[in-house]
Amino acid sequence: MHHEHLADLLFPDITKLPSDYEALYPERRLAPTALVTRLGPSPTGFIHLGNLYGALADERLAHQSDGVFFLRIEDTDSKREVAGAAEAIIEALNYFGIQFDEGVCQTGERGDYGPYRQSDRTDIYHCFARDLVRRGLAYPCFCSEAELANQRSKQEAAGDNPGYYGEWALCRTTLSIDDIESRLAKRQPYVLRFRSPGSAEKNFTLTDGIRGELSMPENIQDIVLLKQNGVPTYHFAHVVDDHLMRTTHGIRGEEWLSSLPIHIQLFQALSWQPPVYCHTTVLMKMEDGVRRKLSKRNDPEMALSYYRSLGYHPAAVREYLMTILNSNYEEWRLANPELPLTDFAFTTDKMSSSGMLFDIDKLNDVSKETLARLNDSVLCDFLLEWAGQWQPERANILAADPAKLTRILGMDRHSEKPRKDLIYGEQILEHIDYFYDEWFVQRDAFPETVQETDRLAILEAYLAGYDQTDDRTTWFDKIRSLAEANGFAARPKDYKKNPDQYKGHVGDVSTVIRIALMGRSNSPDLWEIQQIMGEDMTKRRLYSTIQLLR
Numbered sequence: 001m002h003h004e005h006l007a008d009l010l011f012p013d014i015t016k017l018p019s020d021y022e023a024l025y026p027e028r029r030l031a032p033t034a035l036v037t038r039l040g041p042s043p044t045g046f047i048h049l050g051n052l053y054g055a056l057a058d059e060r061l062a063h064q065s066d067g068v069f070f071l072r073i074e075d076t077d078s079k080r081e082v083a084g085a086a087e088a089i090i091e092a093l094n095y096f097g098i099q100f101d102e103g104v105c106q107t108g109e110r111g112d113y114g115p116y117r118q119s120d121r122t123d124i125y126h127c128f129a130r131d132l133v134r135r136g137l138a139y140p141c142f143c144s145e146a147e148l149a150n151q152r153s154k155q156e157a158a159g160d161n162p163g164y165y166g167e168w169a170l171c172r173t174t175l176s177i178d179d180i181e182s183r184l185a186k187r188q189p190y191v192l193r194f195r196s197p198g199s200a201e202k203n204f205t206l207t208d209g210i211r212g213e214l215s216m217p218e219n220i221q222d223i224v225l226l227k228q229n230g231v232p233t234y235h236f237a238h239v240v241d242d243h244l245m246r247t248t249h250g251i252r253g254e255e256w257l258s259s260l261p262i263h264i265q266l267f268q269a270l271s272w273q274p275p276v277y278c279h280t281t282v283l284m285k286m287e288d289g290v291r292r293k294l295s296k297r298n299d300p301e302m303a304l305s306y307y308r309s310l311g312y313h314p315a316a317v318r319e320y321l322m323t324i325l326n327s328n329y330e331e332w333r334l335a336n337p338e339l340p341l342t343d344f345a346f347t348t349d350k351m352s353s354s355g356m357l358f359d360i361d362k363l364n365d366v367s368k369e370t371l372a373r374l375n376d377s378v379l380c381d382f383l384l385e386w387a388g389q390w391q392p393e394r395a396n397i398l399a400a401d402p403a404k405l406t407r408i409l410g411m412d413r414h415s416e417k418p419r420k421d422l423i424y425g426e427q428i429l430e431h432i433d434y435f436y437d438e439w440f441v442q443r444d445a446f447p448e449t450v451q452e453t454d455r456l457a458i459l460e461a462y463l464a465g466y467d468q469t470d471d472r473t474t475w476f477d478k479i480r481s482l483a484e485a486n487g488f489a490a491r492p493k494d495y496k497k498n499p500d501q502y503k504g505h506v507g508d509v510s511t512v513i514r515i516a517l518m519g520r521s522n523s524p525d526l527w528e529i530q531q532i533m534g535e536d537m538t539k540r541r542l543y544s545t546i547q548l549l550r
């Protein structure tokens, strides 16, 4: 009976019953096969690649099963909270195209299972905390930090495990209801602890969605449910939330695996079914031949801003994340190059349980393939938007003629074997900078094999005979005759047969022209480049190189 009394003492203002919340948040009306997943980031200021890849797994599992994916902001640790971090998370998910159905959003909240910010759910947590007290499963603990530290030293000296459990759980065993009442009357601060029913000798088993069957020792710690300020711990808050929000699958980082026994016990104490927990593994990277954990602090590629500032297309990042999320994704993609990623049947059991290797070269390869599939105007819009945000000065130059940019991006991309050398914004700009006078630089030198006098002669003759309206065949025939007229073979094979008869071959001639026009010896189709550059720029570039050579 004194449990009822204690519950009233601790939670005088709580009027709702657990059954009220059960009625307010009923089972979702979804097909039995539909999954409900959530992303529960803490707004501590840094959303990283690990969050994003978890979010993609959540999103895929929910949406491919016609379920629900929601965003819950887990802001119970106000000390670590960073202003604007929740907004940054929402914006990042939006940018990378990971859609959620419910939760905290830019304009507030949407969905029937909110509030979706833990800081707005205090009454709900208190209602269930009160219920645990009423049933003798939770109690107030008045031990101070100093007392707990003192106890930890004693435990160390005795070789016992640290923590609040068994005979060490003083407030569990020694406080009478009168003691509690008088301490409360004196406003002595307290935390609310769970009265763990666990036994150190017993193990329990459960099936993790990624790791399969796990056997773990039962929890025996009387963990904190509510801190001194009444704010719940992650352990308690997420259990209440995942139940009331009707989560079916809880995908989260492996750092939570060790507290799984606590969570399972809390679910049992509240007579609820836990979600299928899916503990992902850490992202690793190869460095000097050794695998190591990617670090939020030391590896710039962990920050999502890294990909955004360099201008990786969100579709490329999603595509790459899929290859590390599901081991059979690449095989599927090879067989289905044209299908949207959403057609792939994503499963938790194809997720790695032993560390996923993050490889930037692989991301770049995936990005090349992804960009090769995007149409020219989509790529153009993306590049303009990206440059507008990260390179405003260059964006102005690009935006002056979007049609030109679209043509540049479309070069050699529509054949059977499209070119696949575009990777990310920054790299693309470097790749195409010769189309813009503002950025034109002489990157490569003229081929050593062509004498200076020949360089000049070639360019002078080429400029004299240049006609913008020549079709590709006429244009190339002219280059061939120009080559011959200057002592170069019109065909490489002629040169190979009789190298002594020629100064070089037609390829050397076009390299000289390339250097003058683009400042580089390799480029996509020269004729097409001139068509895009236009007569004026083409002639101007030839002329100024001739001036330099004279």
Ligand code: GLU
Residues within 6 Å of the ligand: 039, 040, 041, 042, 074, 234, 238, 250, 251, 252, 253, 256
């Ligand atoms: N707030 C937790 C974190 O940021 C979320 C863990 C979970 O998804 O359950 O790690």
